[in-house]
Amino acid sequence: MFRLLETAIRVEPLQGEGLTNVLHLVTLADGRRAVLRQPKVARDLPKFVVPGAPEVLAHNGRGDVLVEYVEGRTLADALPVSEEVWRRIGEAFAKVHEVGLLHNDVNLHNIIVSEGSATLIDWDNPGLGNPLDELAAFEEHLYLHGTVLPQAFWIGYGARPDPNLLRVHRIAGCIGWLASEDWQEWENDRTLKPEMLARVRNWRRLLAQWLADQFRTDLARCPQSLPGDFGAQQGASRHRPPPPICPI
Numbered sequence: 001m002f003r004l005l006e007t008a009i010r011v012e013p014l015q016g017e018g019l020t021n022v023l024h025l026v027t028l029a030d031g032r033r034a035v036l037r038q039p040k041v042a043r044d045l046p047k048f049v050v051p052g053a054p055e056v057l058a059h060n061g062r063g064d065v066l067v068e069y070v071e072g073r074t075l076a077d078a079l080p081v082s083e084e085v086w087r088r089i090g091e092a093f094a095k096v097h098e099v100g101l102l103h104n105d106v107n108l109h110n111i112i113v114s115e116g117s118a119t120l121i122d123w124d125n126p127g128l129g130n131p132l133d134e135l136a137a138f139e140e141h142l143y144l145h146g147t148v149l150p151q152a153f154w155i156g157y158g159a160r161p162d163p164n165l166l167r168v169h170r171i172a173g174c175i176g177w178l179a180s181e182d183w184q185e186w187e188n189d190r191t192l193k194p195e196m197l198a199r200v201r202n203w204r205r206l207l208a209q210w211l212a213d214q215f216r217t218d219l220a221r222c223p224q225s226l227p228g229d230f231g232a233q234q235g236a237s238r239h240r241p242p243p244p245i246c247p248i
Contacts, residue, residue: 002058002066004028011036020124026066033069040191043124051095053123070119076108076145083152088118090156093138096120097131104129106138108145132161136170140177143210144203167214174211178204 005011007029014023014035024036034057043063054068075081075089089111096103103110103120110122139149154160186192186200 002060002064004034004058004066005036021122025069034066035069037065037067037122037124039063039124040189050101050123050126051099052092052119054119054121067121070112070121072112072114072117072119074109075111075113075118078113079108079145079147081113082115083150085113085115085118086150086152087156088116089113090153090158092118092120093131093134094157096126097134100128101126102129102131102134104134106134107141130169132166132169133173135161136166136173139166139170140174140207140210144206171211171214174207178207178211 005026008026009029009031010027011024014025020040022038022040024038026034026036028034035054039062054070056065056067058066072078078085092111093106103123104125104127105122106120110120112119112121142148183200183204186197192200
C-alpha cells in the first residue's frame with residue numbers, strides 16, 4: 001500500500017471509536033509512530049492545508065492515509081481536564097477558524113490532549129463554513145459526555161460569541177444531525193462492536209431529549225404562544241397588537 005509500511009517494524013490494531021475508519025498503529029523503521037487510517041467507504045482526501053494538523057506521511061486514491069501519531073489521550077478519556085488544557089483546546093480551534101476552515105467532526109475522540117498541548121486529529125472532512133456551527137457542534141458533543149464548555153476554552157479561543165446566537169446554531173445542528181442518515185448507517189454497520197452501537201444509540205436518545213427540552217423551555221417562557229383557542233385569538237388580534245416575540 002505504502003512504501004513506508006513495507007519497512008515498518010510493527011503494525012497493530014489501534015483502539016479507538018472506529019465509526020468510519022479502520023485504525024492501525026504503525027511503528028516505522030526509523031522508530032517514529034504513525035496511524036494508518038483506512039476508511040470503510042472509499043473517499044477523496046481533503047485538499048486543504050490545515051494549521052496544527054498532524055503531518056500526512058503517505059496517502060492514496062482510495063482515501064487511505066498514514067499520518068503522524070500524536071502523543072496524549074483523547075479528550076473523551078481525559079475528562080475532566082485542567083483550565084490550561086481547555087485554553088489549549090480553545091487555541092487549537094482558533095487556529096483553524098482564523099483561516100476560514102472547519103474540522104467538521106469535533107467529537108471528543110478527535111481531540112488529543114496532554115498537559116501542555118491540544119491537537120485536533122482525524123482530518124477526514126475539513127471545509128469552509130461558519131465557525132459558530134463548529135462551536136455549537138463541540139458544545140453538543142460535550143453535552144453527550146455530560147459536561148459543558150468552560151470559560152477557559154473561550155480565553156484560549158480569544159472571543160466568546162453571543163450565547164443566544166450560539167444556541168440557535170446548536171438547535172439547527174442538532175436537528176440536522178438527528179435527521180441525517182448517520183444513525184441508520186451505524187445500525188446497518190455489522191463491523192461496529194456492540195458497545196459502540198449502544199453508545200451511538202444513547203447519543204441519539206440524548207440529542208432528541210435535549211432538543212425537546214429546548215422547545216419545552218421556550219413554550220414555558222412564552223405561554224402566549226401556546227395554541228389555545230385559535231379562533232378567539234384570531235378575532236382578538238384585530239383589536240390588539242401582536243404578542244412580543246419570545247427570545248431564543
